[in-house]
Amino acid sequence: xxxxxxxxxxxxxxxxxxxxxxxxxxxxxxxxxxxxxxxxxxxxxxxxxxxxxxxxxxxxxxxxxxxxxxxxxxxxxxxxxxxxxxxxxxxxxxxxxxxxxxxxxxxxxxxxxxxxxxxxxxxxxxxxxxxxxxxxxxxxxxxxxxxxxxxxxxxxxxxxxxxxxxxxxxxxxxxxxxxxxxxxxxxxxxxxxxxxxxxxxxxxxxxxxxxxxxxxxxxxxxxxxxxxxxxxxxxxxxxxxxxxxxxxxxxxxxxxxxxxxxxxxxxxxxxxxxxxxxxxxxxxxxxxxxxxxxxxxxxxxxxxxxxxxxxxxxxxxxxxxxxxxxxxxxxxxxxxxxxxxxxxxxxxxxxxxxxxxxxxxxxxxxxxxxxxxxxxxxxxxxxxxxxxxxxxxxxxxx
Amino acid sequence: xxxxxxxxxxxxxxxxxxxxxxxxxxxxxxxxxxxxxxxxxxxxxxxxxxxxxxxxxxxxxxxxxxxxxxxxxxxxxxxxxxxxxxxxxxxxxxxxxxxxxxxxxxxxxxxxxxxxxxxxxxxxxxxxxxxxxxxxxxxxxxxxxxxxxxxxxxxxxxxxxxxxxxxxx
Amino acid sequence: xxxxxxxxxxxxxxxxxxxxxxxxxxxxxxxxxxxxxxxxxxxxxxxxxxxxxxxxxxxxxxxxxxxxxxxxxxxxxxxxxxxxxxxxxxxxxxxxxxxxxxxxxxxxxxxxxxxxx
Numbered sequence: 001x002x003x004x005x006x007x008x009x010x011x012x013x014x015x016x017x018x019x020x021x022x023x024x025x026x027x028x029x030x031x032x033x034x035x036x037x038x039x040x041x042x043x044x045x046x047x048x049x050x051x052x053x054x055x056x057x058x059x060x061x062x063x064x065x066x067x068x069x070x071x072x073x074x075x076x077x078x079x080x081x082x083x084x085x086x087x088x089x090x091x092x093x094x095x096x097x098x099x100x101x102x103x104x105x106x107x108x109x110x111x112x113x114x115x116x117x118x119x120x121x122x123x124x125x126x127x128x129x130x131x132x133x134x135x136x137x138x139x140x141x142x143x144x145x146x147x148x149x150x151x152x153x154x155x156x157x158x159x160x161x162x163x164x165x166x167x168x169x170x171x172x173x174x175x176x177x178x179x180x181x182x183x184x185x186x187x188x189x190x191x192x193x194x195x196x197x198x199x200x201x202x203x204x205x206x207x208x209x210x211x212x213x214x215x216x217x218x219x220x221x222x223x224x225x226x227x228x229x230x231x232x233x234x235x236x237x238x239x240x241x242x243x244x245x246x247x248x249x250x251x252x253x254x255x256x257x258x259x260x261x262x263x264x265x266x267x268x269x270x271x272x273x274x275x276x277x278x279x280x281x282x283x284x285x286x287x288x289x290x291x292x293x294x295x296x297x298x299x300x301x302x303x304x305x306x307x308x309x310x311x312x313x314x315x316x317x318x319x320x321x322x323x324x325x326x327x328x329x330x331x332x333x334x335x336x337x338x339x340x341x342x343x344x345x346x347x348x349x350x351x352x353x354x355x356x357x358x359x360x361x362x363x364x365x366x367x368x369x370x371x372x373x374x375x376x377x378x379x380x381x382x383x384x385x386x387x388x389x390x391x392x393x394x395x396x397x398x
Numbered sequence: 399x400x401x402x403x404x405x406x407x408x409x410x411x412x413x414x415x416x417x418x419x420x421x422x423x424x425x426x427x428x429x430x431x432x433x434x435x436x437x438x439x440x441x442x443x444x445x446x447x448x449x450x451x452x453x454x455x456x457x458x459x460x461x462x463x464x465x466x467x468x469x470x471x472x473x474x475x476x477x478x479x480x481x482x483x484x485x486x487x488x489x490x491x492x493x494x495x496x497x498x499x500x501x502x503x504x505x506x507x508x509x510x511x512x513x514x515x516x517x518x519x520x521x522x523x524x525x526x527x528x529x530x531x532x533x534x535x536x537x538x539x540x541x542x543x544x545x546x547x548x549x550x551x552x553x554x555x556x557x558x559x560x561x562x563x564x565x566x567x
Numbered sequence: 568x569x570x571x572x573x574x575x576x577x578x579x580x581x582x583x584x585x586x587x588x589x590x591x592x593x594x595x596x597x598x599x600x601x602x603x604x605x606x607x608x609x610x611x612x613x614x615x616x617x618x619x620x621x622x623x624x625x626x627x628x629x630x631x632x633x634x635x636x637x638x639x640x641x642x643x644x645x646x647x648x649x650x651x652x653x654x655x656x657x658x659x660x661x662x663x664x665x666x667x668x669x670x671x672x673x674x675x676x677x678x679x680x681x682x683x684x
Contacts, residue, residue: 027401031572031576034572034573034576035576035579035580038573038576038577038580039580042577042580042581042584043584046584087592088588088591088592088595088596089592089595089596089597090592090596091596091597091598091599092592092593092596092598093600093604093605094605095605095606095607096602096605096606096607097607099427099428101428102427102428102431104589107585107589108582108585108586108589110585111581111584111585112578112581112582112585114581115577115580115581115584116574116577116578116581118577119573119574119577119578120574129573129574129577130570130573130574131570132450132570132574133450133451133526133527133528134450134451134454134528134644136644137451137454137455137458137641137644138454138574140454140458140462141454141457141458141461141462143462144457144458144461144462144463145457145461147462147466148434148461148465148466151466151469152431155427155469157607158607159607167470167473167622167626170466171625171626171629171630174462174463174466174629174630174633175629175633177462177633177637178632178633178636178637178640181636181637181640182640184640185640185643185644185647188644188647188648189647189650189651190651192529192648192649192650192651192652193648194528194644194648248607251592251596252588252589252591252592252593252596253589253592255588255592256585256588256589321682324629324681325681325682328629328632328672328675328676328681329676329681332636332672333669333672336665336668336669339665340661340662340665340666343647343650343658343661343662344658344662346650346651346658347650347654347655347658348655350651402569442575445569445571445574445575446569446571448569448571450570450571451645453571455641458637458641459634459637459638459641462637463630463633463634463637463638464634466630466633467627467630467631467634470622470626470627470630471627473622473626474622474624474626474627526648528644528645528648529645529648529649531645532645532646532647532648532649532650533649533652533653535642535645535646536646536649536653536656536657536660536661538656542660545642545646545660545664546660546663546664546667548638548642548664549639549642549663549664549665549667549668550667552635552638552639552667552668552671553635553667553668553670553671555631555635556631556632556635556668556671556672556674556675557671557674559627559628559631559632560628560674560675560678560680563624563627563628563680564678564680
């Protein structure tokens with residue numbers, strides 16, 4: 001077997017051979033090799049994470065018509081390392097009355113919840129942690145641990161801003177988890193599996209974005225809310241809640257929340273690509289080399305991350321009542337209807353040629369989106385008229 | 399002792415310690431977090447048993463939703479989060495005796511049950527528990543009625559919760 | 568080998584990395600605590616009262632509605648996995664299942680429980 005075709009397996013067998021020659025138990029050697037592999041992957045991710053700091057700062061400054069970091073190293077590339085040194089040597093303050101155990105556990109769990117997601121993310125056909133047959137549900141399970149870390153931070157800080165910010169964030173996260181779960185069901189229906197690698201394999205003819213554009217859009221909205229990014233970043237509405245649940249954190253503990261948030265955004269960019277844009281697939285190029293496939297996946301993940309940033313730096317923050325109403329009254333019912341329509345259309349169009357299937361699924365999504373927007377518009381017009389009173393016709397035209 | 403057994407004993411021990419902490423800690427929020435640890439330990443035991451779907455469901459439902467509900471309920475109801483009353487009442491000796499007898503009786507019963515020591519047959523690699531569950535849940539000759547009744551049950555739970563909160567307002 | 572061992576390793580390493588980073592910070596950073604620095608942050612004003620504040624009943628309702636839909640999704644995942652191989656009747660069963668729960672959502676909405684008033 002060639003290293004270039006299956007790098008993980010070749011390296012693992014080579015290392016296990018070495019460890020075996022040292023007289024190590026075969027099973028133990030295997031676990032040790034897997035441990036080293038996981039360590040390598042997660043450390044590489046942390047390195048990527050460091051450059052995400054630079055990327056995020058560069059992108060936001062371009063959106064705001066600035067240049068961004070450009071002094072430390074070429075194009076400011078060394079800037080994030082300076083930031084890290086600063087974070088490491090900052091004094092770590094634990095506020096009075098903090099619940100120390102929970103306060104210290106929260107940043108660790110926050111980072112762990114993001115890193116453990118990569119156990120099921122297929123980076124290339126042969127580069128993946130494990131092929132869990134419950135892959136997509138595992139994402140939600142990891143998200144549950146992230147939610148817990150926010151409650152811990154909010155509660156443990158003994159600070160009103162942190163507590164209110166944390167609870168608001170959690171209310172938003174659990175609210176938007178409903179459309180997210182529902183949208184995870186749609187690729188599951190298409191692929192007939194919850195395994196992420198099987199989902200990518202099943203997208204050989206057509207990306208799921210084409211047959212479920214509305215699903216991809218709702219999933220993206222839910223992801224942005226899960227991440228707590230604008231326009232859903234009310235937990236850190238700085239004019240009222242300072243920085244939300246991490247108000248009291250400083251030094252490296254704050255750094256863990258910050259790095260975790262950025263890596264979380266890129267991870268979900270990657271998961272969006274896996275579920276709706278074929279993951280590491282790109283017109284057969286992924287067959288050439290697993291390294292090329294990994295590069296394709298990374299590129300797609302960064303594009304997803306860029307879209308999340310694009311939304312963040314374009315939209316204004318909405319109020320918590322608007323946001324929860326938007327979820328419970330609009331997004332959740334819409335996602336249920338979409339799920340039912342998708343299941344029905346998928347069953348009805350199953351025997352038809354693939355172009356009929358694709359067009360049928362696409363237009364059922366478009367029609368549903370149009371209907372939902374029309375209903376929302378008429379309802380909100382009525383609400384507005386109830387509040388403001390009916391306007392004269394001439395004025396209404398302007 | 400196989401490595402699997404060692405892992406099981408560690409996880410089971412951690413679960414039991416967490417469960418004990420739930421009832422002994424005086425801080426109600428800590429009790430909620432120890433409960434989460436115990437629930438997570440149960441999920442790990444499911445994973446050791448190769449019941450991956452149940453393990454993930456345990457985390458998603460119990461830690462992701464029920465634990466959050468507990469914590470919200472704690473924040474809603476109690477102003478004094480520290481329990482200062484005595485943790486035992488005068489019946490604790492009788493309670494301990496009954497618990498010990500129950501445990502001993504169950505242990506004796508299971509010792510005499512020969513199926514306890516039978517090794518479980520290996521799961522064939524083609525077996526997909528989730529797909530099997532799916533076909534059982536939708537098959538009219540199997541569990542389709544419980545599947546739909548579960549939905550009615552969830553509806554009842556939601557209406558009940560809304561009703562309680564509504565009248566309190 | 569049990570595939571969950573991989574997941575366990577990811578969780579262990581995923582915890583080791585932040586613990587290492589925080590320990591590095593603890594070793595390298597100065598420690599000069601004083602009462603004012605350690606007081607709870609409240610925009611530079613001395614903190615008033617307890618951090619405990621009364622929460623709205625809405626949080627509880629949202630968590631409960633979420634719990635219901637969470638359990639619903641758990642039931643639907645096996646259904647979705649098998650759907651491609653089953654006939655139209657399975658789709659109808661799923662639609663009935665979801666519709667019953669949408670009734671509950673409508674009820675909560677009509678009662679004004681989903682509004683942040």
